Amino acid sequence: MENNQYNAKELAHKLIQGTITADEKIWLDTWYAGFSDEEVLLSASRYQTPEQLRESILGRINAQITTARKPAQVIALWRNIAAAAAVVLLVTFATLYRNQALEIIDPTKQIAMSTTFGKHQQILLPDGTRIWLGPGSKISYPDKFRTRERLVKLEGEAFFDVVHDKDHPFVIQSGVLKTVVLGTSFNVKAYPRQPIAEVTVISGKVAVLEHGLPQSRQAIMVPNQQTVYDKASRSLVTREYPNASKFLSQRTGLFSYDGASLQSVADDLSLQYGVHLNLATGIAQKEFYGRINTNEPLANALNKLCAVMDLHWRKLNQGYELQPLPFNN
Template sequence: MENNTYNVKELAHKLKQGTITPAEKIWLDAWYVNFNDEEVLLSSSKHQNPEQLREGILAKITAQMETPAQATRKVVTLWSNIAAAAAAVVLITFASLYKNEVLNVVAPAKQIELTVAPGKHKQISLPDGTRIWLSPGTHISYPDKFYAKERLVKLEGEAFFDVVHDEDHPFVIQSGQLKTVVLGTSFNVKAYPDQIISEVTVVTGKVGVQEHDLPKSQQVIMERNQRAVYNRNNRLLLKEDYPNASKFLSQRTGLFNYDGAALQTVADDLSMQYDIHITLAPGIAKAGFYGHINTNETIEKTLDKLCAVMDLRWNKTGNNYNLLPLPSVN
């Protein structure tokens, strides 16, 4: 490839992927040095918005490509060699510092918005390889490229995260008033916007949870089989042991296992999974349920199985499902 056909966008991608050639690297480093970094330090008087900044930088890129510097013959001396070596070190350092900023200009990250329908589960993979299992009724927002120091995603609802370790780029989840920070681990976040209580439960690794942008923010650090419980009304953030954290490994795909859980707990789980309301007849809320429920099945099929085990019956009124004892046999 000749110098006059170099494309900054292509070279930026090659630099990120590690496929750039030495000649291309030299050209790109030189372009970095000629680039006016005052453009990066956005001034409100010079640029009114990021689009104006992007247009100005792209115009500079075009000018650089259309008028490449012409090579001239120079007498090489010992001092010029030393100066060139020192300059190369500076160029490489400069390129490393500004790589992400330039990439975000020539190939800006796009924000992806995803919402999971009630009664559905979805698994996705992020650009860094992190895997996420999204529960029904959950909304998530994340960039299609991670350029920033933090790998930031925003969550409303519930999701199980298996985060790829990256010591230099913490993984951050913003969910309402909570901010969860990890390097690489697996954990479950439950933070529906219409619920007062939010929970972060750690299955493996270590997780930090703190309030997001609030005065005198609290924070806790949790390890395996611990969880943070946050009450947004009184801003109470507590850490507690949670030996059953591994249950989220099956629940992330919609499989719920109960070992004597109160029927009210089961009903609350089903209400959240299917986006419905379940009313229990008096006297049955504390009855213990032992069994398995697959919320990937229809709510009708799920209630049929639940009632068969608990000797109950159900009916429906609008969007409300009623669980009742079986009629007495005379």
């Protein structure tokens, strides 16, 4: 019987619950008989010898046994729980020991990357996950994923195409907001100076959690849904978002609009180029149809927008302004 057929920790729990099969019990007994306590004792542990570790395990197990059972039942129960608890603890210690040893031999390094406004960058993570980092954004991640969570930290906007791993959730930390997934594609927009943050799902299922006092909040999303987090009110609002697929092109800087308000277009350009774009009175709700490539210089984007909308733009001391063309008789 091959060792990789079973997981020792899972079998230990099945032993406690009484659901273990005969073959699984034989494998578990063989595994435990060949396991050395000394291999998994941690240098930082309060247990200095295998005997101390064993006594601690048995002491905790003994406290769980009810005196109402008959002696023979107590002995059988005690032996089963003792073996299972020892396996669970030793497997846990073995995992910790392996990770600590690897950190000594080959330490994990934190990688930080950033983009300037008007620029996009594609990143490949150690697990095969792909990230499209938006303009004016920062991201950091380890060069090796060794912990249970695959944790990255984001400031700004990024599109994620996450490789599925049910045992190692992928977590994006953006301030107090956490986005947790197993494997999916979605967009996170969480610029530090913006009053709201947005998470939009293209495929899979995503959990968004806000951690803070006095209580935390969370939302679960499926494809074509978006959760908006308001930083001031600490509210999480989930809504239907049928046009979620637009982020597949936006992740590379290509924006398509099908009747979007001019204000919405101006907001996008402001974030992409890191500028303040002001609209003259009365034009914010005008509808725009067209495509804008934000990889081009800002002047090109403004020229195209103005040509379609019969506007002109001018540079101000603190940004840009769009105005209607003067009316000619």
